[in-house]
Amino acid sequence: MxxxxxxxxxxxxxxxxxxxxxxxxxxxxxxxxxxxxxxxxxxxxxxxxxxxxxxxxxxxxxxxxxxxxxxxxxxxxxxxxxxxxxxxxxxxxxxxxxxxxxxxxxxxxxxxxxxxxxxxxxxxxxxxxxxxxxxxxxxxxxxxxxxxxxxxxxxxxxxxxxxxxxxxxxxxxxxxxxxxxxxxxxxxxxxxxxxxxxxxxxxxxxxxxxxxxxxxxxxxxxxxxxxxxxxxKSRVTGRVITVSPADVPAAELAALPAATGTERVGSRIKIKTADSDLTLRAMVQRYPQVCDIEVGSARLEDAFLALTGNQDQPEQDHLPIDDQRVDRTANQFSRSLR
Ligand SMILES: Nc1ncnc2c1ncn2[C@@H]1O[C@H](COP(=O)(O)OP(=O)(O)OP(=O)(O)O)[C@@H](O)[C@H]1O
Missing domain, CATH: 3.40.50.300 (P-loop containing nucleotide triphosphate hydrolases)
Structure with missing residues (x-):
């Protein structure tokens, strides 16, 4: 070394x-x-x-x-x-x-x-x-x-x-x-x-x-x-359409062509879609009352959730948390300088 x-x-x-x-x-x-x-x-x-x-x-x-x-x-x-x-x-x-x-x-x-x-x-x-x-x-x-x-x-x-x-x-x-x-x-x-x-x-x-x-x-x-x-971010393909849904239930927006999910943010709904053109056309035709439409690309948060949120991995058992761990490690670090 x-x-x-x-x-x-x-x-x-x-x-x-x-x-x-x-x-x-x-x-x-x-x-x-x-x-x-x-x-x-x-x-x-x-x-x-x-x-x-x-x-x-x-x-x-x-x-x-x-x-x-x-x-x-x-x-x-x-x-x-x-x-x-x-x-x-x-x-x-x-x-x-x-x-x-x-x-x-x-x-x-x-x-x-x-x-x-x-x-x-x-x-x-x-x-x-x-x-x-x-x-x-x-x-x-x-x-x-x-x-x-x-x-x-x-x-x-x-x-x-x-x-x-x-x-x-x-x-x-x-x-x-x-x-x-x-x-x-x-x-x-x-x-x-x-x-x-x-x-x-x-x-x-x-x-x-x-x-x-x-x-x-x-x-x-x-x-x-x-x-x-x-x-x-580029690992998450697709876009996000944000709308004020008026009286349209989120479940119906989630069922639009190419839509992959919805998320409510305050009074607005974000529709994740693999093909924003397809989703948008169908939405405007079916639900003309939907307004304030914005189309954006995926955020780091979307990539993060896709990478960490949907992993099909077994849950690991958790040991009891060692409450003293934080103080102990910080003190050890100081001691190791001497
Ligand atoms: N001293 C310890 N004793 C028992 N389990 C531990 C100990 N240190 C870490 N773990 C476990 O190891 C796993 C990883 O913990 P770690 O603290 O490294 O994660 P982290 O990414 O820093 O989490 P956080 O964002 O919550 O701080 C967790 O399941 C935690 O409970």
Whole structure:
């Protein structure tokens, strides 16, 4: 395995280095009967921004936990910046913002930042971290008094602090309002712009579509799609006709020629169709009272649902949820820096 000297003070960590940022091959992790990660192959090139999308329980967090060395795979190969995950983390090459990672409860934001700053080998200057995470107004606030969005900013600060080559973000914008979310992504983009690699998990499809170079869709521990947002959308053929149905029942619209389903959105109905011309002609002829007709192409959401919603796979048994998992993994990650 490649061993590189730790480049203290490098301004663009890892940007010009050869090789992949991440290589996952035949990766498996099971919890009892639950196949959390079930044979994942994934390569992330350096400088790529990749989104992981998937429904609850798809395996996104487990993949992040394996990449950050908190969870050991049962089998398969996993290389992080050409190293074992724990080595890459200990060298300060990986920054992670894990789901609801624990923050020291009785400490102020400034205390948390200072304490963690002391654990890294070649961290970013503290002022820069505070500025990038926009934490200046909350330095005296105790971490358990931060709002959900402010706590996420503190977690983001801790993730970028080691000046990492690879940033792992697990649902980073949960709890952020629209404006804070926009600022967060602007900051993240700016941070990534000089050659860092970012892998983030999200449930917000538009976030994945806008922010990522590439989207990996997971379902029941497997990769079910991998490509740009446009490539993934193009896998869902057909169009969507949105109408105000007047008195026409949705079931009748769903039975129109070429229609493949309907969905009610407020007072309107979306008709999915494999041939919008055919559906539209029949609809106007049969139900002239239908109005406000719009025809659009498939959205990422449609592709996502088609890829993950209708899979004919057996339900996996679920083990009791380990309530302490989140706090435990975040604390382990901090310890692995020492
Ligand atoms: N420590 C654990 N103990 C038991 N089961 C676990 C554990 N960690 C994960 N699982 C199970 O593994 C599966 C994958 O979970 P994971 O958290 O990786 O999914 P996810 O895609 O991140 O989901 P979400 O979007 O809800 O965060 C789920 O069925 C989950 O219950």
């Amino acid at each position: 490649l061993e590189e000297p730790v480049g203290a003070g490098a301004t663009t960590p890892g940007a010009e280095q050869p090789g992949s940022a991440l290589e996952l091959a035949g990766l498996h992790k099971a919890y009892g009967p639950v196949r959390a990660v079930d044979g994942v192959d994934l390569e992330v090139r350096r400088r790529e921004i990749v989104a992981m999308l998937g429904p609850n329980g798809a395996g996104k967090s487990t993949i992040n936990e394996m990449i950050t060395g908190l969870v050991q795979p049962d089998s398969g190969r996993l290389s992080v910046l050409g190293r074992q995950p724990r080595v890459a983390v200990a060298e300060g090459r990986v920054g992670a913002m894990l789901q609801a990672g624990a923050l020291l409860h009785d400490a102020t934001t400034r205390d948390v930042l200072r304490l963690m700053h002391g654990l890294h080998r070649h961290p970013l200057p503290l002022d820069e971290v505070i500025e990038r995470a926009e934490l200046g107004d909350f330095l005296k606030t105790k971490s358990d008094k931060l709002s959900g969005g402010q706590a996420q900013r503190l977690r983001y600060a801790l993730a970028i602090m080691p000046d990492p080559e690879l940033l792992i973000l697990d649902e980073p914008t949960v709890g952020m309002d629209v404006e804070v979310r926009r600022q967060f992504w602007a900051s993240m983009r700016d941070f990534a712009a000089d050659g860092r690699t970012v892998l983030f998990a999200t449930h917000y499809l538009e976030e994945a579509d806008e922010m990522a170079d590439r989207i990996v869709v997971l379902n029941t521990g497997r990769v079910v799609a991998d490509g740009t947002g446009a490539e993934i």
